Amino acid sequence: MLDEWFRKNPNGDEKPSKWELLNNKKKQLIIIIISLGLLALIWPSSKVENNKTTGICSSIEVKEGNISKSMAQELESILTKIDGVGAVDVSLSLSSDGTKSYLTNTREEKRDIKEADNKGMKKNTLEENLTRDLAVSSGTPLLIEEKRPEILGVLVVANGANNSEVAEQLISATATLFNISPHKVTVMPRKGGG
Structure with missing residues (x-):
């Protein structure tokens, strides 16, 4: 032919x-x-646009458990050292357990795929891929920021709290340590204690 x-x-x-x-x-x-x-x-032709590999810093918030318990134990050990105070029990009321923000590497990739068939039909497809990896140094994640939880209230039960001067010292020490208003701290005498 x-x-x-x-x-x-x-x-x-x-x-x-x-x-x-x-x-x-x-x-x-x-x-x-x-x-x-x-x-x-x-x-069909494939065109890659905006293929970015960047070291953008963003944060992932991770909650820590038992923060209330460790804060209470720290306060108990400090308050028992005050003159006139015996055994101490502390209970904290927190709004949350606090957060830790870690550094991440973010990679963003966009692909624009344009296809055309023999009948003249055109098809455009946009693919987007976002990947975040935790940034690690020497096997440990890189911590950017740590936020302590907001303290709503503190209850201190202590031997020696019947004495108003000792009770005032317990309130002052607790308010200073946690940077909270004294009205958020309640001190009660321990049952059977002096």
């Missing part, structure tokens, strides 16, 4: 055309190249 099409000369004479002068291997090579060119036009 292609031989007949190329065989006809525009002048009408029967002189052999350039196509006829080519051997079969060269003709096949030209047909393959043209076919590949047409296939490249039809095949």
Whole structure:
């Protein structure tokens, strides 16, 4: 079919055309190249846009358990050292357990895929991928910020709290240690204690 099409000369004479002068291997090579060119036009093209790998710092908030217990134990050990105070029990009321923010590496990748078929239909697809990895140094995550929990109230039950001067010292020490108002601290004498 292609031989007949190329065989006809525009002048009408029967002189052999350039196509006829080519051997079969060269003709096949030209047909393959043209076919590949047409296939490249039809095949969907993929274009990668905004492929970013960045070291953007963001934070992941992680809650710690038993923070209330450790804060109460710390306060108990300090309050028992006050003159006139015996055994102490502390109960804390917290709004939350606090948060720790860690450094992360963020990688954002966007791909715009444009496809067209042989009927002229076009299709655009946008793929977005966001990856966050915890930044680690020497096997431990890098801590950016640690927020202590908000203290709503403190109850201190202590031997020696019947004495108003000792009770006032317990309130003052607790309010100072936790940086809270003294009205958030209640001190009660221990049952059976002096």
